[in-house]
Amino acid sequence: MAGDRRPDGPANIYAVADRAGVSIATVSRVQNANGPVSPVTRDRVLRVIDEMGYTPNGSGRALAVRRHDAIGIVFPDLSGPYYSEVILGCERATVEATQSLYILATHARANSDELVLDLVSRVDGLILTGRTVDDDVVRRLRDRGLPVVLLARPPVDDAPSVRAESLRPAIEVTTHVFQHGHRQLAFIGDPAASPDAEERWRGFALAHADAGVPGPAAPVAAAFGETAGREAAEAALDSGATALVCADDELALGAYGAVRARGLRVPEDIAVTGWDDIQLARFVSPSLTTVRQPMRVLGATAAQLLFELIADEAPSSVVLSSDVVVRASCGCEPPSDIPEPEVVLR
Amino acid sequence: MAGDRRPDGPANIYAVADRAGVSIATVSRVQNANGPVSPVTRDRVLRVIDEMGYTPNGSGRALAVRRHDAIGIVFPDLSGPYYSEVILGCERATVEATQSLYILATHARANSDELVLDLVSRVDGLILTGRTVDDDVVRRLRDRGLPVVLLARPPVDDAPSVRAESLRPAIEVTTHVFQHGHRQLAFIGDPAASPDAEERWRGFALAHADAGVPGPAAPVAAAFGETAGREAAEAALDSGATALVCADDELALGAYGAVRARGLRVPEDIAVTGWDDIQLARFVSPSLTTVRQPMRVLGATAAQLLFELIADEAPSSVVLSSDVVVRASCGCEPPSDIPEPEVVLR
DNA sequence: TTGTAAGCGTTATCAT
DNA sequence: ATGATAACGCTTACAA
Numbered sequence: 001m002a003g004d005r006r007p008d009g010p011a012n013i014y015a016v017a018d019r020a021g022v023s024i025a026t027v028s029r030v031q032n033a034n035g036p037v038s039p040v041t042r043d044r045v046l047r048v049i050d051e052m053g054y055t056p057n058g059s060g061r062a063l064a065v066r067r068h069d070a071i072g073i074v075f076p077d078l079s080g081p082y083y084s085e086v087i088l089g090c091e092r093a094t095v096e097a098t099q100s101l102y103i104l105a106t107h108a109r110a111n112s113d114e115l116v117l118d119l120v121s122r123v124d125g126l127i128l129t130g131r132t133v134d135d136d137v138v139r140r141l142r143d144r145g146l147p148v149v150l151l152a153r154p155p156v157d158d159a160p161s162v163r164a165e166s167l168r169p170a171i172e173v174t175t176h177v178f179q180h181g182h183r184q185l186a187f188i189g190d191p192a193a194s195p196d197a198e199e200r201w202r203g204f205a206l207a208h209a210d211a212g213v214p215g216p217a218a219p220v221a222a223a224f225g226e227t228a229g230r231e232a233a234e235a236a237l238d239s240g241a242t243a244l245v246c247a248d249d250e251l252a253l254g255a256y257g258a259v260r261a262r263g264l265r266v267p268e269d270i271a272v273t274g275w276d277d278i279q280l281a282r283f284v285s286p287s288l289t290t291v292r293q294p295m296r297v298l299g300a301t302a303a304q305l306l307f308e309l310i311a312d313e314a315p316s317s318v319v320l321s322s323d324v325v326v327r328a329s330c331g332c333e334p335p336s337d338i339p340e341p342e343v344v345l346r
Numbered sequence: 347m348a349g350d351r352r353p354d355g356p357a358n359i360y361a362v363a364d365r366a367g368v369s370i371a372t373v374s375r376v377q378n379a380n381g382p383v384s385p386v387t388r389d390r391v392l393r394v395i396d397e398m399g400y401t402p403n404g405s406g407r408a409l410a411v412r413r414h415d416a417i418g419i420v421f422p423d424l425s426g427p428y429y430s431e432v433i434l435g436c437e438r439a440t441v442e443a444t445q446s447l448y449i450l451a452t453h454a455r456a457n458s459d460e461l462v463l464d465l466v467s468r469v470d471g472l473i474l475t476g477r478t479v480d481d482d483v484v485r486r487l488r489d490r491g492l493p494v495v496l497l498a499r500p501p502v503d504d505a506p507s508v509r510a511e512s513l514r515p516a517i518e519v520t521t522h523v524f525q526h527g528h529r530q531l532a533f534i535g536d537p538a539a540s541p542d543a544e545e546r547w548r549g550f551a552l553a554h555a556d557a558g559v560p561g562p563a564a565p566v567a568a569a570f571g572e573t574a575g576r577e578a579a580e581a582a583l584d585s586g587a588t589a590l591v592c593a594d595d596e597l598a599l600g601a602y603g604a605v606r607a608r609g610l611r612v613p614e615d616i617a618v619t620g621w622d623d624i625q626l627a628r629f630v631s632p633s634l635t636t637v638r639q640p641m642r643v644l645g646a647t648a649a650q651l652l653f654e655l656i657a658d659e660a661p662s663s664v665v666l667s668s669d670v671v672v673r674a675s676c677g678c679e680p681p682s683d684i685p686e687p688e689v690v691l692r
Numbered sequence: 693t694t695g696t697a698a699g700c701g702t703t704a705t706c707a708t
Numbered sequence: 709a710t711g712a713t714a715a716c717g718c719t720t721a722c723a724a
Contacts, residue, residue, distance in 0.1 A: 053490045058468035059408035060717030084430040122404035406701030
């Protein structure tokens with residue numbers, strides 16, 4: 001009964017208090033550097049804390065302060081740089097706010113609702129991205145009083161949200177393609193896949209209306225990835241399109257393949273544009289005209305809004321701007337403003 | 347004192363018990379489907395739980411069961427696909443084990459030790475990757491009895507670790523370059539940067555010894571990224587190298603730039619190889635001969651080892667195999683085994 | 693300046 | 709089958 005065991009789990013506040021010959025209240029005060037405590041006992045306690053390698057148990061603390069000091073971000077997947085960057089931005093902002101970050105990827109999991117619900121029990125708030133959870137789940141969470149921020153997700157009631165603008169860049173990119181003389185454009189991508197894709201399609205259509213150019217009535221639906229892009233592009237070419245405006249860069253790469261497979265050239269015969277500005281966009285030949293989103297800022301902003309929400313402030317939604325990056329695939333000369341260093345591929 | 351307030355934070359087990367007219371013990375039994383409970387009260391409680399949107403408070407639970415049911419992964423950064431993939435694999439394995447995952451990026455933060463320490467208070471174990479934390483911190487954590495798994499990190503005492511083999515592929519790739527007739531090879535990368543890089547350098551040197559080819563005494567040090575690769579490659583070319591074995595693909599891309607800047611060609615004049623098989627490797631021209639690591643499996647395996655460790659088993663370390671992917675930059679014909687679909691860039 | 697003690701929301705061990 | 713009740717590890721009035 002006496003004797004000093006060590007291995008039995010991490011030291012707790014009682015063990016420290018015992019060893020330092022003080023009460024747990026004093027240990028707590030020292031730890032958190034809040035209440036008053038004499039320099040001498042402070043030093044003693046600090047030494048013991050160090051000796052024993054004491055770290056306050058997070059759950060105990062969270063329970064006492066009625067706060068988890070943790071948030072969670074729910075995203076569909078991590079393939080491609082988009083969500084990696086978003087999460088990185090989010091992580092930075094979280095750490096700066098001395099909070100911790102849980103991540104949950106829903107993939108195409110059937111039980112993702114449960115998983116999200118489980119996460120709820122451990123966080124002070126949640127960032128929900130893309131199409132990861134249904135509207136009614138979002139509502140349920142909010143009804144429970146859980147602070148929720150939406151990221152690149154269709155709005156739900158008045159939940160604060162963060163997204164990058166898609167409409168204006170989509171109009172710009174489409175208009176730019178017009179300027180290269182194209183009149184038969186196809187939009188490749190699935191507007192149902194994400195609100196972003198939907199807005200890109202709307203911008204594409206609006207640009208046609210603005211220019212008085214008759215445009216296609218519908219996008220050429222495509223899932224994700226090169227294969228999908230290639231197939232969709234083939235359909236588009238069949239219908240006589242001379243320019244392919246793609247909802248993301250991967251689709252555009254697939255489109256390159258379809259164009260080449262017909263013995264045609266990008267951009268001389270067919271113009272192609274993408275979206276996201278993945279690393280490959282600079283390196284591919286011809287370099288890809290695309291739209292760059294501030295992905296890290298997206299994540300960081302979402303985290304900030306969430307913290308405001310948790311602090312009972314009432315943050316308003318944020319729309320960040322995206323920039324068209326003109327390169328060669330639209331028909332322009334390979335630009336000189338490409339960020340150095342660049343390997344120019346023949 | 348009486349009266350039913352609602353908005354005051356999420357419902358707790360007492361509120362549910364009250365409303366259902368049972369004790370909190372019963373609610374807990376229903377929630378966890380463990381103890382005995384009559385079907386009728388079970389249903390009633392379940393209904394109330396649903397009505398009130400009750401989710402047990404994670405901290406309360408963790409405190410009671412003396413387990414967080416959460417682990418953490420500490421990584422340096424998320425630029426590039428490497429850690430994204432590792433984390434994704436880790437996330438999958440974690441969710442499958444019905445646990446939750448914290449992430450912490452150390453970047454180059456000065457106070458990363460503190461951050462890790464903080465994380466410790468909320469997890470049952472930690473995955474430490476690369477050079478994120480010092481050896482002594484790892485030891486301190488282990489001394490406290492915290493389960494720790496190392497991922498692509500130099501060993502510390504007998505902590506279980508997971509890594510991808512680097513030695514054999516490095517020997518293979520180097521030998522392969524010999525077979526193209528090269529005898530003046532340079533290794534570009536910083537062995538001090540990571541244990542992986544160090545092992546690649548060792549393999550490079552070993553291959554020289556095996557082949558009886560006199561090799562360089564030291565690598566051409568390079569930090570990370572294209573710029574570093576380019577500069578290092580220039581130095582290597584100056585010293586007469588005709589083949590550049592790079593510690594990662596980004597460095598190899600930089601090397602491409604250096605070669606081209608001298609009016610030389612890859613691979614006709616200079617052979618180049620990389621490591622990691624980033625997406626770009628397939629698309630760049632000439633396509634890059636490189637080494638593919640099983641990144642997701644790396645992450646998933648680390649998580650599994652950690653869970654075993656937490657369960658007081660004694661997992662042994664794992665070394666996963668990596669494969670050389672022969673493409674064109676070494677001097678081979680562009681291979682046909684490139685994963686479809688591929689945009690063949692001229 | 694320090695200590696005592698009452699929670700925080702669970703789980704789990706007892707009784708009943 | 710159900711209900712008290714004692715932990716779990718911490719913070720924070722409130723006393724001393």
